Amino acid sequence: MNRQDSGRLLSLDALRGFDMFWIMSGEHIIHALAKATKWPLFLWMSEQLHHTVWNGFTFYDMIFPLFLFIAGISMPYSLQKKVQAAGVTAAFELPAEDKRKLYLSMLRRTLILIILGCIVNGLLAFKGYHHTRFASVLGRIGLAWFFAGMIYLNNNVRRQIYYLLILLLGYWMMMELIPVPGYGAGVLTMDGSLESYIDRLLLPGKLHDGVHDPEGILSTIPAVGTALMGILTGTFLRLEKYSMPKKALLLFSAGIVFILSGLIWDPCFPINKRLWTSSFVLYTAGWSLLFLSIFYWLIDIAGFRRWAFVFIIIGTNSILIYMCAEGMVNFGYTAEYIFGGMIRQLPLLWQPVFTAISVTMIQLMLLYLLYRNKIFLKI
Template sequence: MDKTLIPAKGSAVAAENIFPAAKLPRLLSLDALRGFDMFWIMSGEHVVHAAAKATNWPVLLWFSGQLHHTEWNGITFYDMIFPLFLFIAGVSMPYSFHHKMEKAGVTDPMDLPGTDKRKIYVAMIRRTLILLFLGWVVNGLFRFDGVENTRFASVLGRIGLAWFFAGLIYMNFNLRAQLYWFSGILVAYWAAMLFIPVPGYGAGILTMQGSLESYVDQLLLPGRLHDPGHDPEGILSTIPAIGSALLGVFTGQFLKLNSEKWPMYKKGIALFVAGLLLIALGMLWDLNFPVNKRLWSSSFVLLVGGWSMVFLSVFYLIIDVAGYRKWAFPFVLIGVNSILIYLAAEGMIDFKQTSNFVFGGLINLACATWQDTLAALGVVCTQLALLYFLYKNKIFLKI
């Protein structure tokens, strides 16, 4: 736990309204977007599902449907939550490395002295190993069911690995070379998935059982897979996930750019337009290589990367450019402790039982139709109360 207060002035934004006596070394919009992203999986989805059931309103029924993963090809809002988090981790990288470069007196990570680079590499490896371990914990490592019943692939593990390799590319290559890496990863993955034959299936079979990604997992991934013969966070599909993190790295470098030609509002608009272009490219590639979260297809990287840029541009323009910050405070509470609340919501804390203890009597007095919705809102309030307590006491889980 890091018990230092997050500063309130960043390289591009002042956030005195929310963080009165602090300095914020990263964009406030980024913390808010991270919190918005995490909100849906920590409890927000249950509020929408319950409200849709209670009201039968078409809009809520549609959104409730969006808060489920697609079976295979296609995409929903829920499918974008994981890659958006990975994109945000990439955006943060140039900001977090900036302070290390300032101390070394350089402006480019490639110019860092060898000693400083080694320290960063050690920190990156440590962070990745911690995320891999926490992913195993979430998967039930301490149930001690044996290696064959333990799932080693995980969401946190993929975030750690993709972030790590994106960081290596950022540390050792200039922007042009980084773009080559990004393009090469997506094209190479597309070529491998379509042209390398799988024993018993052949080449280009993009099914759950017959894809090259599934074959590699069956061959190399120890323990239990998420599905019979397939894991959505498997080995091969982690490679294009590096591309998702790199899109964030490109975005972070652009937003950090200090140039009179690029005032903040222009950056926000440019980011929005770039997002739309990536969405169009992803939809175009979908004709040949379907958008598929489980395979983390190259078209999926472009499409979701585009939506990630659109989301960030909207938050950036509203919060950092226009200065409307107070509404985002609940999301900021989630965003600055996102890993902690993810671990807690995944089973380490029974928020439902705590909420029922506090609000259960009042909820039982309500109309039966709305009790599930109120119970879900009670969980949200309980989680936010914990996060606010941690924030007020300057407790932040840093990995």
Template sequence: MDDLLNKNHESQRLISLDALRGFDMFWIIGGEHIIHALAELTGWPVFNWISAQMHHTIWNGCTFYDMIFPLFLFISGVSMPFSFGKKVMTANVKNTFELPSEVKRKVYMDMLRRTAILIFLGLVVNGLFKFNGYENTRFASVLGRIGIAWFFAGLIYLNCNLKKQVIWFCFILIGYWLAMTLIPVPGFGAGNLTMEGSLESYIDRLLLPGRLHSKVHDPEGILSTIPAVATGLLGIFTGTFVKEKRYDPLKSVYFLLLAAALLILLGLAWDSVFPINKRLWTSSFVLFVGGYSIAFFALFYLIIDVLGWKKWTFPFLLIGMNSIVIYMAVEGVVNFGYTADFIFGGLINRTAEPIHLLLKSISVIVVELVFLYFLYRNKLFLKV
């Protein structure tokens, strides 16, 4: 464990960032099932409430589960100022937009490679190798959106100073809002924000090849990927603020929490005219979830990097440092449930039903962590 913490320290990565990524992914790889089982077992109001938060909102509104995807994209943005920092130091410049053109070209190629790999891996998760035919293949994906949004956020970061980055951020959110509310959709008119009648859904039906996730709409569609770039930019702003160290760490946390509260309030205010909606990735959703993302990061940064309470993070670090691998595995590449049942099923099946469900959920997490620990001990990390 100490080796893992030291590795993060030596590479100047924020331990809190990897831990937060692992915390974020924990709920996707099985943490949600533990909460559902606890709610059924105890009937306690707090577990019932948390269990209700472990489901996606049908349309308008937002739950904790709706925040998992944008939080991951936000984290990718936070890491960008740190990952590009070495190139800035090597080139002896102060900012990324001052990098020589030949250095930028190499960075662009690396970014394109990463984006292409994520798009491909997203297609694999969607069942590319089932060979069900072009018309039955879903081309939009979570990993694809992460790659594309990260790429364009990175282009803005590499070529613009902070003031211009903020202008881009505002332009994207306001432009998306105006487009969604003012451009008419054939048969529905302008400002229709339903699943079938929205401009985003219409463009998906018109331009997105293959199969859509919801027949008339895709939550990772073309137009709604544009505001996702703003989610990545929020992460870049946060990472830049922390990396520059203009204030002492504790004061930085205060400022981060203040910014988080402001964004949440702005998102709620915008919700009255442009509803918070994950499937449409509305501008109000970007601000609302962006505020919570900054708050989560600030708390992890305070506890882990400022106060130094690090040892408890080990399971989350295992997940966070191989997040793409475990995501693809649980999305269908590996059946951890079968393995857990093979190892622990004999003991678990002897317990009563409510406890049985809880132990089964925990056993899956245990198997996944053992798998990730094996990768870590053998220094096997998917570098994308």
């Protein structure tokens, strides 16, 4: 059966898993291979698996916005049954009572993600208010997804596009025109930007970088734009007037357009993940569309699915493996217990490579058992 008919895109699970693979352990394999082999390809890949210090872009900067973009795509699919049951054609036409229930459900999910994000940051270590970081990756996903969802549930596609423009252009104007005490307006440095100033002024607890937090308050505004672009993409994929191959082609073409748009905006509003600039939103949305079009064509259109199974089992439990990989589970201890003796028989230079691979194997074994038994972390 085609996954589009069942209301779920297999390619979306695979792409989410591909995205999460690099965070959970893939990056460590590449770093170890680069160190062991010194091969140009692995050295380049290793460089790409580090965040840029400030302005600029690497593949590692792509992981977070791609995940948020995918979360947006999922919304039109997750609400499909409710829309059909209500006898309407779009989510914004749902009856008020149905919307109120959705608001509460979405708010609950957002609050859970904020709390889980704080736990990942060490909330339960009880180090004290000033040593606890309250901003988080999961918190931003929850907030951006929630506000983008509110826009989606109350506006047609045209008005959603208007909101997207307001979010991106409004953020740009605020960052450029509102002066920061001691710095002035339009200073886009870590300590002098409006986003950083508001973090220092309003964000509770500890900031990630002392004077700035990459998941801060103001930069959540354009992050809503990232989620909303995902929602618009999911809405497009639900259209029946285009064939699946044509959808793939249009997604790919749109990806090129958005990448170029981000690059055009870059000189006056630099592509910057830590500020989540509007140019960054467009640029990463473009790459997200390219990745999606390729996965969509290979898996949902051409039917090449076996190669993606590893990514699918990661993608269907992505929040769980993210939390575990961020320090809540010591996979390294288990890998050492099972494979440590064999790894120590290898040449010293190659031991870190196989140690990283062994951690990945343990993670995949856990994910496979969960997948096989249909155990998924649902929030």
